[in-house]
Amino acid sequence: MNYDNKLNKIKNLRWLSVLMGALMFIGTFYSFGIFAAVLLGTIAMAMFWLIINRYYAQTILDTVKGKVSEIISDIKGIDSIIEINSINSLMIARIYIINSSIKSHLIKEALIKKISENIATKHLKAIQIALINSKDEYKVTKEAFNRQLAKELLNKSSDAK
Secondary structure, three states, X not given: XXXXXXXXXXXXXXXXXXXXXXXXXXXXXXXXXXXXXHHHHHHHHHHHHHHHHHHHHHHXXXXXXXXXXXXXXXXXXXXXXXXXXXXXXXXXXXEEEEOOOOOHHHHHHHHHHHHHHOHHHHHEEEEEEEEEOOHHHHHHHHHHHHHHHHHHHHHHHHHHO
């Protein structure tokens, strides 16, 4: 099953939440009355919808992480740390390349080209690539990325107003 078909099937599963809500309504109507039946049916419907949405997001996250890892493993001589973060619908790939002997701009260009060509990575909104000398610099670089991301998100939210 290809990637898009799998995602479409998961998306379509969300509509089963209406059936779940109806079953809960029917199952509780005669025992608890109309008010409780409507309340429990609505809760069942909403919870099933949320469970399927989380599974959908997790499927995307796992697929993107696998594809980015696969792309990086294809480039020889690179030791890296890969992070895929998801903030609501915003998915960010962070790639920390450790002590690479290859020129940095060549690595960045190759990674961005290969990642943008892959269908599974169409959900990525941002790619942050850092070249670090050792794994000790990872936390410092991660904090810098977090500050940069927060600043950009704040700027976008203030521009929208």
